[in-house]
């Protein structure tokens with residue numbers, strides 16, 4: 594099974610056979626925009642769509658309360674729209690309480706609150722009813738999309754879909770009670786599908802036939818990010834290729850299959866008897882949870898050393914997220930500082946089987962800690 598270029602982790606890609614199947618599938622029926630639902634190219638665009646709608650419907654001072662632990666591109670949407678940001682932290686289990694949010698809403702009276710659960714787990718502790726006052730709430734379901742959590746206090750919901758499958762682009766913006774104002778949405782980004790499928794082909798040739806240079810393939814992915822996503826806040830429609838793919842990916846039997854595979858993979862890692870050697874998994878797998886990754890609290894060696902050890906053995910574990918560089922974030926609780934230092938995400942997605950997870954565990958078994 595282990596040819597030289599077999600990898601676990603890193604960017605999704607599609608096989609040529611799958612690309613043809615998607616291209617030849619019928620036009621999507623369910624993945625269609627409506628008055629309260631827009632399919633856009635990226636999560637940051639989906640956040641911008643909500644902020645534009647808010648500006649058009651209520652008077653705001655452009656202040657927002659957002660998580661201190663988040664992705665740079667989440668903050669980018671707010672900065673693009675001229676928002677002043679304040680932050681709330683999370684505890685050692687990534688949790689935030691609605692009572693904490695209530696206090697902050699009372700003190701800071703933000704126009705907008707954005708929250709998100711982490712890694713597919715419900716980290717929003719509803720110890721009080723959320724007293725929103727006039728604050729408008731955006732639920733960013735990027736990491737919890739497959740678990741299907743709903744929060745009754747949300748006014749908008751957004752999802753960036755590229756974290757879940759090899760979709761060239763894709764995000765959802767939903768206005769929960771009502772219709773979006775007229776949003777100016779440009780057609781799909783020209784060349785996005787074509788360029789992405791070319792890079793998928795490079796990856797396929799590299800992985801299956803050891804053809805081409807790895808650096809060329811990695812540069813291809815970096816170029817896609819830079820051309821179509823970094824600093825791209827103009828709203829663009831989700832590509833038709835991604836819409837077709839999303840329709841197939843969310844068809845009942847397919848959905849069940851990949852959701853189950855993620856749970857099996859997660860549980861296989863979780864059942865490992867010797868985690869203590871390295872650190873501690875942050876989350877037990879509750880019923881109904883579909884995990885995005887297997888986040889691990891690395892304690893007995895540096896995260897970087899552990900990450901490099903796995904990478905040397907072709908297992909690529911991302912740090913989610915590097916500290917955003919586009920704005921200074923305070924306060925950062927001690928617990929969050931530790932998360933930022935120690936949390937490493939092991940891939941458990943549907944590309945992999947129980948055997949792949951066992952391979953990762955064998956590597957950990959072989960690891961010597963001094």
Ligand SMILES: Cc1ncc(COP(=O)(O)O)c(C=O)c1O
Pocket residue numbers: 634635636637638664666667709733735736753754755763764822
């Ligand atoms: C929680 C969350 N929301 C939104 C985004 C932005 O998504 P996109 O990269 O599609 O703009 C990200 C990106 O990683 C994210 O992690």
